Amino acid sequence: MKPAPFQYAAPESVEETVALLHAHGTEGKLLAGGQSLVPLLNMRLARPSVIIDLNRVRTLDYIREENGEIAIGAMTRQRTAERSPVVTRRLPLLADALPLVGHLQIRTRGTVGGNIAHADPSAELPAVLAALEGSVVVRGPGGTRRVAAHAFFVSYLTTALGPDELLLEVRFPAHEHQGSAFLEVARRHGDYALVGVGAVVTMAGNVCQRARLAFTGVGPVPVRIPDAEAVVTGKMVTDGVLAELGKLVTHMIDPTGDIHASAEYRKEVAGVLARRAIRAAAERARMKQMRMR
Amino acid sequence: MKKRTGVVRRTTKARVVTPRRRNPVRTDAAAPPLVTRKEITVQVNGVAQTAEVEVRMTLVDFIRERLGLTGTHVGCEHGVCGACTILLDGAPVRSCLMFAVQAAGQEIMTVEALGTPDRLHPIQEAFRDHHGLQCGFCTPGFLMTTLAFLRERPSPTADEIRVALAGHLCRCTVYQGIVEAVSDAAARLRAGTPTPAPRARGGARE
Ligand SMILES: Cc1cc2nc3c(=O)[nH]c(=O)nc-3n(C[C@H](O)[C@H](O)[C@H](O)COP(=O)(O)OP(=O)(O)OC[C@H]3O[C@@H](n4cnc5c(N)ncnc54)[C@H](O)[C@@H]3O)c2cc1C
Ligand code: FES
Numbered sequence: 465m466k467p468a469p470f471q472y473a474a475p476e477s478v479e480e481t482v483a484l485l486h487a488h489g490t491e492g493k494l495l496a497g498g499q500s501l502v503p504l505l506n507m508r509l510a511r512p513s514v515i516i517d518l519n520r521v522r523t524l525d526y527i528r529e530e531n532g533e534i535a536i537g538a539m540t541r542q543r544t545a546e547r548s549p550v551v552t553r554r555l556p557l558l559a560d561a562l563p564l565v566g567h568l569q570i571r572t573r574g575t576v577g578g579n580i581a582h583a584d585p586s587a588e589l590p591a592v593l594a595a596l597e598g599s600v601v602v603r604g605p606g607g608t609r610r611v612a613a614h615a616f617f618v619s620y621l622t623t624a625l626g627p628d629e630l631l632l633e634v635r636f637p638a639h640e641h642q643g644s645a646f647l648e649v650a651r652r653h654g655d656y657a658l659v660g661v662g663a664v665v666t667m668a669g670n671v672c673q674r675a676r677l678a679f680t681g682v683g684p685v686p687v688r689i690p691d692a693e694a695v696v697t698g699k700m701v702t703d704g705v706l707a708e709l710g711k712l713v714t715h716m717i718d719p720t721g722d723i724h725a726s727a728e729y730r731k732e733v734a735g736v737l738a739r740r741a742i743r744a745a746a747e748r749a750r751m752k753q754m755r756m757r
Numbered sequence: 758m759k760k761r762t763g764v765v766r767r768t769t770k771a772r773v774v775t776p777r778r779r780n781p782v783r784t785d786a787a788a789p790p791l792v793t794r795k796e797i798t799v800q801v802n803g804v805a806q807t808a809e810v811e812v813r814m815t816l817v818d819f820i821r822e823r824l825g826l827t828g829t830h831v832g833c834e835h836g837v838c839g840a841c842t843i844l845l846d847g848a849p850v851r852s853c854l855m856f857a858v859q860a861a862g863q864e865i866m867t868v869e870a871l872g873t874p875d876r877l878h879p880i881q882e883a884f885r886d887h888h889g890l891q892c893g894f895c896t897p898g899f900l901m902t903t904l905a906f907l908r909e910r911p912s913p914t915a916d917e918i919r920v921a922l923a924g925h926l927c928r929c930t931v932y933q934g935i936v937e938a939v940s941d942a943a944a945r946l947r948a949g950t951p952t953p954a955p956r957a958r959g960g961a962r963e
């Protein structure tokens with residue numbers, strides 16, 4: 465099918481974009497990489513009367529290191545982030561997850577900001593942001609505000625963004641000294657995850673001081689399970705501890721089934737992935753400690 | 758073509774058409790005008806193409822219907838099948854997930870620039886020799902991704918090839934032949950089989 469008719473503008477600055485959003489926010493849609501929005505337009509599941517194309521706003525394409533955080537401009541292509549040495553070195557969890565986002569051709573156009581703003585419940589990047597307890601910077605008519613990941617993702621495809629607001633950048637805390645791993649099970653490489661998990665651990669010798677896990681594909685927003693994180697915290701990452709972790713995750717997580725996988729299968733996979741991800745993250749943290757000695 | 762009245766802003770030659778909205782953009786806000794048609798110039802296979810397009814026209818429809826370059830196929834129109842893959846400024850993208858207006862000022866390469874029936878590109882020769890196609894519907898997309906992929910990874914493993922091509926579906930399921938073809942194409946390119954330079958082919962309106 466073809467998109468329903470719309471009116472179109474291609475602003476060249478954030479200010480122009482804000483002005484357009486102010487005038488047409490409720491009837492309009494921002495267009496970033498188009499890899500989620502254009503399918504919806506082509507199938508006429510979305511019929512906005514105004515499209516505001518961000519692709520000429522060059523100032524939203526950057527990767528900056530700022531006080532222990534890496535700020536990635538909303539219009540930075542997923543492929544650009546994937547190839548960035550800063551991301552590889554300082555955001556290993558993001559570097560793990562990016563190659564799993566769709567296919568090469570999708571990441572060439574798809575943006576980091578678009579993936580976060582779209583907030584697909586099976587997308588990888590929201591889980592990465594949640595596991596790292598990162599934040600986003602949002603610009604509206606009243607100015608700029610910062611929103612933490614847990615407050616930003618509200619529900620399926622729903623975020624704290626107002627209709628006249630624009631996502632400016634995504635801020636990922638650097639974690640080059642921690643151990644991390646992103647694992648997922650998908651039907652083919654590049655498909656949305658049936659279940660995915662991002663894990664970050666801080667190790668002191670063999671003891672895990674802090675562990676964070678965020679799951680994708682198992683709820684309306686990225687899922688954190690504090691009780692599961694507590695299972696490994698303050699302990700050595702042994703097979704016994706990992707088994708307990710896996711069991712607890714499978715027990716506590718509450719996914720829904722769909723045509724791709726049943727709820728039971730997702731629960732089981734989540735437990736297994738949690739175990740593997742914490743093991744891999746702890747292993748990587750130990751390797752880093754050894755290299756630093 | 759029917760002449761339209763409109764204002765020209767910046768270099769985009771945007772035409773304002775029938776502003777039906779009741780509360781127009783406040784004049785103090787520096788918002789660009791809304792348009793439903795726009796004149797664009799795109800470099801397609803080395804030829805500059807200028808046309809006025811409806812803003813909702815997808816790039817693949819522009820390539821096929823306006824330029825007459827029907828080598829680029831359109832299957833699913835939602836980014837899943839890969840048939841419409843072209844190179845945009847050298848990188849593979851889905852032309853069904855872009856609007857033609859967005860390609861203004863950019864460079865596009867379609868399968869027409871790869872080779873001709875009498876002078877195939879080494880990648881095309883390898884696909885032919887390894888039965889990397891049956892009906893051929895999916896082939897143009899596979900070829901364009903392969904071209905970009907082998908430029909970046911001249912000696913890929915079979916696993917890397919599978920990941921690189923995961924974004925393409927082949928209903929005839931000749932996947933094994935395709936993986937073999939890409940592997941052999943890599944060898945042919947490395948061996949320096951003289952590669953025909955991408956041809957400037959503007960298509961029907963050339
Ligand atoms: C075949 C296929 C497979 C895919 N597989 C995966 C996958 O495995 N994992 C995954 O995570 N994703 C996947 N995707 C989606 C892809 O990652 C998209 O690129 C991403 O979800 C949206 O980013 P975009 O830049 O393309 O945004 P768009 O599609 O342009 O926009 C998406 C939404 O976000 C809004 N938006 C975009 N940017 C902003 C901004 N700066 N401020 C406010 N709102 C904004 C838009 O208005 C729109 O509602 C896949 C897509 C396709 C077509
Ligand atoms: S037609 Fe574009 S991916 Fe299928």
Ligand code: FES
Nearest residue numbers: 891893927928929
């Ligand atoms: S050869 Fe027929 S779809 Fe691939």
